[in-house]
C-alpha cells in the first residue's frame with residue numbers, strides 16, 4: 651500500500667515495522683505489532699503517551715507504554731493462566747488496511763483475523779479492527795466482528811499509558827462515587843469517595859461509562875479521556891515495588907505515568923451475536 655507523505659514506514663528494527671507520523675497537527679509512532687500506538691504528541695505539546703525507555707520491541711512481546719490493545723480477554727485468562735496476560739492481540743502482527751491524511755491529521759486502520767494460531771488460544775472466528783485517527787486529538791477504536799456461528803464473549807481494553815510530571819501531584823476526576831473492584835491484595839469491591847490521588851499502588855476497575863480528566867499540575871496541563879462502548883474504566887499505577895519487578899520499566903517510572911483504560915472487564919464482558927460487531931473507543935485530548 652502506498653503511504654501518504656506524512657507517514658513513513660521505518661524498519662529500523664528488522665521485521666518490526668513502525669509507522670512514523672510527522673504531520674503539522676501531531677507527531678506519532680505506531681507499531682504494526684499489536685496495532686500499537688507507541689507515541690503521540692499534538693503540535694506544540696510534549697508527548698502525551700508514556701513509552702518506557704526499556705520497552706521491548708520484539709515479536710511476541712508486549713510493548714510497555716503507548717496504547718496496548720488488550721483483547722479478547724483482560725488481565726489473566728479467566729480459566730487458564732498459562733495463556734497470555736491481556737489476550738493475544740497485543741503480541742501479534744496486524745495488517746495495515748488504510749493509511750490516509752488530511753489537513754486535520756492522519757487516519758490508519760489495521761486488522762487481525764482468526765487463523766490456526768489464534769484458534770490455539772481462542773477457538774473462534776473473528777475479525778478485529780483498530781482504527782487510529784491522529785491530530786490535535788487521538789481517537790482509537792477497536793471493533794470486534796463475530797465471524798463464528800455462536801455468541802462471542804469478549805473483554806477488552808485500550809490500555810492507555812499517560813505521561814505525567816509527578817504522580818504525587820496528579821488528580822483523576824470523573825470517577826467520584828463510582829463502585830470499583832480493587833485488585834491490589836484481595837479482590838474487593840469498594841466505593842470511590844472524592845477524586846483519585848496516588849500515594850500507593852492503584853489497580854482498580856471502575857464501573858463507569860463517563861469521561862475522565864487527569865489534572866497534572868507539574869506539567870501544567872489537564873488530559874481528557876473520553877470513551878464509548880466501555881462499561882469499565884481501569885486506573886493503574888504500579889507504584890514502587892511493582893515498578894521494580896517489571897523488567898521493561900525503570901524503577902522510578904511510576905512517578906511519570908498512570909494508565910486510564912477504556913475497558914470492558916470483570917462482569918462487564920461484551921456479548922456479540924453471530925455476524926454482529928461491537929466497538930470500544932477512546933479519545934484523548936489536552
Ligand SMILES: O=P(O)(O)OC[C@H]1O[C@@H](O)[C@H](O)[C@@H](O)[C@@H]1O
Pocket residue numbers: 712725735736809833853854884886911
Ligand atoms: O504487565 P502487563 O501485562 O502489561 O499488565 C500491566 C497492568 O495492566 C493493568 O491493566 C492491570 O490492571 C494490572 O493488573 C497489570 O499489572
